[in-house]
Amino acid sequence: MITIKQQLCGQCGLCPGVCPVQALVLHAWVLEVDGKKCTGCGQCVTVCPTGALTLKT
Template identity: 45%
Template sequence: MRLETESRLCSGCKVCLTICALSHFRENNPKKGALRVESKFPTPGVFQVHVCNQCGACAAVCPVEAIREQGGVFLLDRETCVSCMACVEECPFGVLIVHPSEPVPIKCDNCGECVRYCPREAILDGEGSVKRMGR
């Protein structure tokens, strides 16, 4: 699976953020979701969704090799991470998320829950294997 976006379909509901945080942290806190929904209002009146496409730029700059690739997915090892935040700076999409109650950045693990539950199909699997529920 590879996350892609169709931002013109996004309505800004933030279901993706809530399900992401609830799935990974067992917390009802969309501020811990590993993606971003940018609202551009009042003009031009559009949303832009930013997701991790597993490009690996974060891993390349990590000084302690805390971000490692497994089967095409870059996973952050919380034990190894030293919270230098170099990956946060480097991420081209701004989707390594910093939260005040988390010691390390929050990174997408490509689980696909946002694809399954985005009501608008604004987040897609570019490889087509994961679809919205009911599709």
């Protein structure tokens, strides 16, 4: 499951673009993750330039 540090997220839109299951959605000013979709692949953590995403196992 991915957790989002909202204070670090710059809403750049990179992570929704790499998520293979569309678990990340960038709403107007807030990134949200759908925990039921997320497979824990970690691709979004790798692509985030600000370290806003953490993978918890």
